[in-house]
């Protein structure tokens with residue numbers, strides 16, 4: 377088992393939600409240093425621990441990515457958590473919103489992987505952990521642009537997993553169902569907290585699970601998909617048309 381104890385971790389979108397919880401969970405796991413990055417460095421909470429180093433990082437800005445890279449060359453675990461969600465289906469969805477989801481969730485995460493791969497190859501054994509979504513397996517049409525961006529991200533994750541597999545870099549995909557964060561504001565579903573889920577994600581990473589579905593709601597959906605992809609599609613169809 378390859379634990380996170382004494383590891384140097386970089387987390388994107390660390391100011392709130394799952395990213396913030398992942399910082400706390402990394403502290404609990406005994407990580408040596410955690411680069412907590414966010415678009416607005418002033419929004420990064422005080423974690424009360426000098427193992428946390430706060431840095432400004434918008435993952436769609438390649439200049440900022442390269443500036444951060446210069447300061448974080450000891451990174452051993454890259455957690456690509458930052459993401460956005462615009463509601464809307466394909467036929468009536470705002471094209472700018474669909475483009476923004478793709479820019480952040482897919483292209484932004486790819487830029488991060490391209491920038492950090494060379495140093496992760498030096499700092500082996502190392503890891504990339506990409507937070508995609510359960511909708512990577514089958515689209516939910518009420519969030520169709522987001523679903524497409526996460527399917528694309530999951531595909532890129534599987535590709536990079538193979539590209540790096542002989543280089544000492546393990547690549548994990550995390551595909552949650554529904555977690556209680558700002559992203560799900562207004563939902564009446566009963567959802568687990570991001571603190572709970574962050575600990576489960578890191579436990580599964582430590583045991584070497586490559587594709588991680590950390591929550592019960594997600595697991596229910598994942599099991600339908602595993603039985604037959606059409607079963608998850610039918611479930612999402614019911615959800616979509618029940619509104």
Ligand SMILES: NC(=O)c1ccc[n+]([C@@H]2O[C@H](COP(=O)([O-])OP(=O)(O)OC[C@H]3O[C@@H](n4cnc5c(N)ncnc54)[C@H](OP(=O)(O)O)[C@@H]3O)[C@@H](O)[C@H]2O)c1
Pocket residue numbers: 388389390391392393394395414415416419433434435436457458459460461480484507508509510551552553554555556557558559560570
């Ligand atoms: N919550 C769920 O049910 C769920 C399910 C499946 C997957 N996920 C995924 O989990 C990840 C975390 O989501 P969350 O639930 O914690 O949502 P959240 O509370 O809305 O947090 C999203 C985070 O991403 C950051 N972010 C957005 N655009 C960015 C950019 N261009 N550069 C850097 N950071 C950026 C946000 O920063 P700002 O504060 O600056 O906006 C924020 O820190 C996302 O990738 C999301 O798609 C969530």
